[in-house]
Amino acid sequence: MSNIFKAITAGSLPPVVPTSFNTQDGTGVPAANVLIINGVDSTENNANGIISKGGVVGTGTANEVDIVLTNRLVGSVTTAGLVTSPIITFTPTVIGTYTIECRISAYNTTSSLGSGYSLFGSARFDGVNSIVCGTVDRIVNEEGTMSSANATYTVSGADIIISGVGYAAQNINWNAVALYTFVGV
Numbered sequence: 001m002s003n004i005f006k007a008i009t010a011g012s013l014p015p016v017v018p019t020s021f022n023t024q025d026g027t028g029v030p031a032a033n034v035l036i037i038n039g040v041d042s043t044e045n046n047a048n049g050i051i052s053k054g055g056v057v058g059t060g061t062a063n064e065v066d067i068v069l070t071n072r073l074v075g076s077v078t079t080a081g082l083v084t085s086p087i088i089t090f091t092p093t094v095i096g097t098y099t100i101e102c103r104i105s106a107y108n109t110t111s112s113l114g115s116g117y118s119l120f121g122s123a124r125f126d127g128v129n130s131i132v133c134g135t136v137d138r139i140v141n142e143e144g145t146m147s148s149a150n151a152t153y154t155v156s157g158a159d160i161i162i163s164g165v166g167y168a169a170q171n172i173n174w175n176a177v178a179l180y181t182f183v184g185v
Contacts (some may be wrong), residue, residue, distance in 0.1 A: 021065055024051050026058030028065040036064040043090070045182045046070035073100070073178040079166030084152070087176040088162040092125035096184025097133065102162050104151045104176040111170060115142040116149035123160050130155040145170075 008027035021035060028035055038059075041171035044051075054065040075088040076097040094100055104117040129168075136153040151174075155161065164174035 004138030010059050016020050021054055023054035023058055023065055025053040026055035026107055028059070031063040038064065038066045039069075040066055041069040041072040041074065043073060044068075044070050045094075045180075049179070051066050070182050071182070072178065073102070073162075074176065075162070076173070076175040077168075079164050079172045079174065081112055081166055081170065082168050084163050084165045085174075086161050087139070087151075087174045090160045090162075090178075090180070091158050092123075092130060092160065092182075094182070094184050095125055095127045097122055097124045098130075098160065098180050098182050100153070100160065100162075100178050100180045102176055102178035104154070104162065104174060105166070106146065106149055106151070106164060106175075107173045108146055108149070109171045109173060111145065113143045113146045115140075115149055117141070119151060119153045119162065121153045123155055125158065128158065130158055141157060150183040151176075162165060 010056040019029065049069065049071050051068050051070055052065065053068060056062050059066050071092050073088045077085045077087050078084050087104065099122040102119045104116045108114065118139035119136055122133040124133055130156055142149065149172060150165035150166060152163045154163065162176055162178065164172065166172045
């Protein structure tokens with residue numbers, strides 16, 4: 001017969017497991033020792049460009065924490081022929097100035113050609129309409145006949161619009177990612 005005795009010492013205890021995770025917007029609480037961590041993006045304005053959210057207040061789910069890249073605008077569209085189609089439409093809601101840096105990639109599926117654009121522009125929102133401030137700066141990299149395509153930064157009413165402009169008899173896939181900086185009253 002044998003007797004086993006194990007003493008409990010600080011070194012033999014299991015590690016302390018956290019029971020809540022405080023974020024900038026809410027607290028995530030694991031359910032059955034599971035905490036969901038997501039990385040997402042959002043159009044919401046945040047001076048730092050990133051925010052953490054957790055729990056019911058921040059994410060709507062008690063055991064979830066989201067790391068959110070803010071001030072981001074994303075979109076995609078396909079043009080068929082000589083048409084202008086919005087890739088991103090951003091509608092400001094707060095009076096002030098919105099400066100947008102946008103990267104756009106285009107792939108011509110008809111002719112297997114590519115192009116890339118970078119647009120930098122500002123628009124002031126007066127509560128009703130957006131007004132482009134000055135001239136939009138552009139960087140253009142186009143392959144072959146993709147020089148007939150274009151990317152534009154315009155406004156219509158309150159909307160700030162980043163569009164892809166296709167050309168005759170060509171199908172083009174467009175994708176854009178933009179960051180904006182805002183200041184108001």
